[in-house]
Amino acid sequence: MALHNTYDARLFHQETAAGAGAQLLLLALLGTAIGMGPAGWLTGVAFALATWAVLNRALRRSQPRSFGPANRVTLGRSILVGAVTALVADSFESSPPITLFVGLTAVALILDGVDGKVARRTGTASALGARFDMEVDAFLILVLSVYVSMSLGPWVLAIGLMRYAFVAAARVLPWLNGELPPSMARKTVAAFQGILLLVAASGLFPYAVTLGAVTLALGSLAWSFGRDVRWLWTVRGSEQPVPSEDRPREQIRHMANAR
Numbered sequence: 001m002a003l004h005n006t007y008d009a010r011l012f013h014q015e016t017a018a019g020a021g022a023q024l025l026l027l028a029l030l031g032t033a034i035g036m037g038p039a040g041w042l043t044g045v046a047f048a049l050a051t052w053a054v055l056n057r058a059l060r061r062s063q064p065r066s067f068g069p070a071n072r073v074t075l076g077r078s079i080l081v082g083a084v085t086a087l088v089a090d091s092f093e094s095s096p097p098i099t100l101f102v103g104l105t106a107v108a109l110i111l112d113g114v115d116g117k118v119a120r121r122t123g124t125a126s127a128l129g130a131r132f133d134m135e136v137d138a139f140l141i142l143v144l145s146v147y148v149s150m151s152l153g154p155w156v157l158a159i160g161l162m163r164y165a166f167v168a169a170a171r172v173l174p175w176l177n178g179e180l181p182p183s184m185a186r187k188t189v190a191a192f193q194g195i196l197l198l199v200a201a202s203g204l205f206p207y208a209v210t211l212g213a214v215t216l217a218l219g220s221l222a223w224s225f226g227r228d229v230r231w232l233w234t235v236r237g238s239e240q241p242v243p244s245e246d247r248p249r250e251q252i253r254h255m256a257n258a259r
Contacts, residue, residue: 015075023047023082027048034096037093051078055132062126070129071129073111078132084140091147098202140194141197145161159193178232181231
């Protein structure tokens, strides 16, 4: 009965509104400190509004009992990712302060290892939290690949686009929606993408080191995706494919462990 439903939309709207407000405040601070141009402002505001809308929609669909501490950590990471996104958009007009750029990105990457631990320790791991974490990670990698591509070439974009290409392919090839077994190699490759791209983006290393780091990132990611695709091709037909929209719920054990 509705009376026993513990989902209170107002409480979740307060959480997401606070996140959007914090994002706008951080953008204002950045704008004041570095004189961010229109491209950075528009991109940052668009990111804040998109995050607010998509997260509210996901919360309405899943109707969790509480937002949870782990999701607050992930929301904090998304705020940092929004700031990095604004800086990258602004970099088409003027280079961002490298210390600020590296600092924001490094904190976002470090916190990637926090939200999962918080979820497990508090018993609040969920499909929504795992998907939220995964999307924030994927978007940060995409943004970093855009920034690095401006100095190394468009081929770097393959790093950020590979995950989205896989998701798109799964919509027309149902066997790609199969369940993958847990893999430490997959987790390791995913974790190192952001680190290697940040090394390249920092501009602190010789060109050869930067090129080697990005090449290693792309090569390891292609190997990881290729291995997973081969596994899914091998086991295709042995289990019922999971629809794309239900896949996060079906894979909660694996995604929660990967947080």
